[in-house]
Amino acid sequence: xxxxxxxxxxxxxxxxxxxxxxxxxxxxxMEPVAPLxxxxxxxxxxxxxxxxxxxxxxxVVRMRSTVRFEDDAxxxxxxVLLVYPKEADIAAGKISVLSxxxxxxxxxxxxxxxxxxxxxxxxxxxxxxxVEPPGCIIF
Numbered sequence: 001x002x003x004x005x006x007x008x009x010x011x012x013x014x015x016x017x018x019x020x021x022x023x024x025x026x027x028x029x030m031e032p033v034a035p036l037x038x039x040x041x042x043x044x045x046x047x048x049x050x051x052x053x054x055x056x057x058x059x060v061v062r063m064r065s066t067v068r069f070e071d072d073a074x075x076x077x078x079x080v081l082l083v084y085p086k087e088a089d090i091a092a093g094k095i096s097v098l099s100x101x102x103x104x105x106x107x108x109x110x111x112x113x114x115x116x117x118x119x120x121x122x123x124x125x126x127x128x129x130x131v132e133p134p135g136c137i138i139f
Contacts, residue, residue: 010114013107014060015048023063023097023106026084034098040117041103048107059110063097064134067105073124082106101126 015023024045027038061067061082068079080095082105088096095102104116104126113127 010047011108011112013044013048013112014056014109015045015050015107016053016056016062017050018053019063020045020048020050026098030085030098036119037098037100037103040100041098041106044103044107057109058133059131061105061108061128061131062134063106066132067128068130069105070127070129071101071124072127073118073122077129079130080105 023041027041027045031038056062063082063084066079066081068077070077078093080093080101082097082102083094085096085098088094088099097103097106100116100118104114105128108114108126108128110128110131113125115123116126117123
C-alpha cells in the first residue's frame with residue numbers, strides 16, 4: 001500500500017489490465033534476484049489506475065512502447081523500448097521493466113515526471129517527452 005508521501009510525490013499512472021497481471025507475477029518471481037526494482041514495480045502496480053487494454057491512451061508508457069524521456073541524472077533525452085527482462089538489450093535501446101528506470105517509466109504519460117531512485121539511492125527526475133504505442137518506433 002503506498003504511503004501518503006508516495007501519493008503526493010508521485011504522479012497518477014495508468015496500466016493495462018493484461019499487463020498488470022503479467023508484471024505482478026514477474027515482479028514476485030524476481031524479488032529474490034532484483035529486490036529493489038521488483039519491489040518498486042509492485043508498488044507502482046498497486047497505485048496504478050488499471051484499465052482495459054482497449055481503454056489505454058496512446059501516450060501512456062506500456063510494455064513494448066517506445067519512450068523518449070529526459071533523465072536529469074544525464075541531462076539528455078533518450079529513446080528506449082520498454083521490454084520484459086529476457087528481451088532487454090541496453091546496446092539496442094531495449095530496457096527491462098525490471099530495471100530501475102524501466103519500473104519508473106511504466107504507466108507514465110507524456111508530460112509527466114517522477115522522482116525516482118538510481119542504483120545508489122539518489123533521487124532523479126524522469127520526464128516523459130514522447131510515447132509511441134507498442135509496435136511503433138520513434139527517433
